[in-house]
Amino acid sequence: MINDIQNNLIKKESIFGPDNYKPLPVVLSRAKGVWAWDVNEKKYLDMMSGYSAVSHGHAHPELLRVFHEQSSKLSLTSRAFYTDTLGPYLETITKISGFEMCLPMNSGAEAVETAIKSSRRWAYRTKKVKPEKAEIIVAEGNFHGRTTTIISFSTDENSRHDFGPHTPGFVTVKYGCSESLEAAINENTAAVLIEPIQGEAGIVVPPENYLPEVRKICSKHNVLMILDEIQSGLGRTGKLFAFQHSNIQPDGLILGKALGGGFMPVSCFLSSEEVLHWMNPGSHGSTFGGNPLAAAIAKRSIELLEEDGLIENSRIMGDYFKESLLNLNSKIIKDIRGKGLWLGVEIDPNYVSGKDLSKMCLDAGILCKETHETTIRYAPPLVISKEELDWGIDKIKEVFTKITN
Ligand SMILES: Cc1ncc(COP(=O)(O)O)c(C=O)c1O
Structure with missing residues (x-):
């Protein structure tokens, strides 16, 4: 009442x-x-x-302890300086996920933007896609966040309508259908960006062979396979990552939500050195991304998934x-x-x-x-x-x- x-x-x-x-x-x-x-x-x-x-869970006692301890010690510095929490956090998250590097951000949408920018840089500089031609393949029914670029490839009209002009460079294919995905690949394709299970679309689980087939197709055509596990990751599906149900490893992984332990926005994009080394000084960043408090909380949040x-x-x-x-x-x-x-x-x-x-x-x-x-x-x-x-x-x-x- x-x-x-x-x-x-x-x-x-x-x-x-x-x-x-x-x-x-x-x-x-x-x-x-x-x-x-x-x-x-x-x-x-x-x-x-x-x-x-x-x-x-709300106010997890160990995360509350870390939150109090770290916030009374050092919360925010910007990335203009090194801190004693960021390196250990990056080491932890890359080790458990099997990736070489991690670029820290805050909200989920920012981490998706980071994945898009990193994929495009890789496409131009490593794959040698012609300037301004890079394409990213996405799926119908996707939800990756709310920025202007991300809503440009949403198939939900209310998310897009009257927010144009929309960002070009995205090709939409049917979710769960690897044939239509392969057919959409051309010499300009930089990456495939999908959710291993579509959350906001209504918890849509694709056919069992979908992710393994996408993996094979991406390797065959030298295209990055990027998974958005902002919602499905970090234990939510009964595995650390949803892609582990399919015994594959993507080329890039986007995490957020539970990474902040229920305390604060923490997100990241994980990938190889080959992809992420192109993100040089001045190319990308965030005032709050990788801040000492976020790094301490995220490191402990990851460890607690196993410990608890x-x-x-x-x-x-x-x-x-x-x-x-x-x-x-x-x-x-x-x-x-x-x-x-x-x-x-x-x-x-x-x-x-x-x-x-x-x-x-x-x-x-x-x-x-x-x-x-x-x-x-x-x-x-x-x-x-x-x-x-x-x-x-x-x-x-x-x-x-x-x-x-
Ligand atoms: C799969 C997926 N990607 C991206 C996002 C966007 O995250 P944020 O709301 O933190 O920007 C969400 C949020 O629900 C999501 O479920």
């Missing part, structure tokens, strides 16, 4: 800010682990995890969650997609809209949100215990039963 306190705070957001988001009617004020509380102290199970950015068994928990709890939802045998559920603790439940709009279902879940104490109207995304923090997940499954069951009865 919305009361005056909540109403006033909601009003302030829409009076003093544009409605570029349509939040659910709840005003949160604190959170710990998998739980969040609103201003009236009502408790919710967070199955949204900040669009998968809160994989470690979060990847394994994502796999085990994810399988259990999926099976439990299937066992509901609900007429509302048309399909359940996803891997690990990242599930997209496709609902039958004849029973309920995604928006109404999210609202009903909210009333029942579950934070979740629809994506593309008919898919509800359930992505709790990877620290969730079986007991906590069972609590959530019971609530979801109550909501689904109420709709069909």
Whole structure:
């Protein structure tokens, strides 16, 4: 129930800010682990995890300790100087991902921009593509962020419309179809940029042989295979990276969200020395990218994935969650997609809209949100215990039963 306190705070957001988001009617004020509380102290199970950015749970005690310690020591210097946290972080992230170099940024979209710029430089300087001709192949239904260049190759009209002129140099092919991807390659192709599982499109899992085939095609034509794992990476799918389900290694990897441990925006682009050595002084950068606080948090966030068994928990709890939802045998559920603790439940709009279902879940104490109207995304923090997940499954069951009865 919305009361005056909540109403006033909601009003302030829409009076003093544009409605570029349509939040659910709840005003949160604190959170710990998998739980969040609103201003009236009502408790919710967070199955949204900040669009998968809160994989470690809210206010993870070890990350809180690092945050306090590092912020009281050294937070921000810019990259005009060396710091004692950046090198160790870069070493950690390159070692666990199998890449030679890492270029640190802040938001996901900035890291995608970094991947695009790095790929183009590599194409002109190493592959010798003719000046201004480089092309990057992307997939229908993609979501890579909101900058002017990135929305230029979005296939979602509302993301693009009236934001032109759009940036050229992108070719769109069908997601999950390696034949159409190969057919789009020509002498100017610098890179293929895809999500291993499309998140915002509704947790769309491509055919099993898709990534291995894209890998082969990219190697055959000397094209960089770049994966955007901003949402799917760092344990979310039950492996450290989603590409590991396919036993391949891409040429470039984009990470963000959970890299910041739920505390701050941290992102990066990882690749080989051959690609990244072209990013010389003056070519690219960010005032906040690779700052000491971000580096300390990101290093510890990565280490905790293993230390706390979060990847394994994502796999085990994810399988259990999926099976439990299937066992509901609900007429509302048309399909359940996803891997690990990242599930997209496709609902039958004849029973309920995604928006109404999210609202009903909210009333029942579950934070979740629809994506593309008919898919509800359930992505709790990877620290969730079986007991906590069972609590959530019971609530979801109550909501689904109420709709069909
Ligand atoms: C796959 C993917 N790429 C890029 C982004 C953009 O990240 P950010 O919102 O941090 O710019 C997102 C955000 O949802 C994403 O899911």
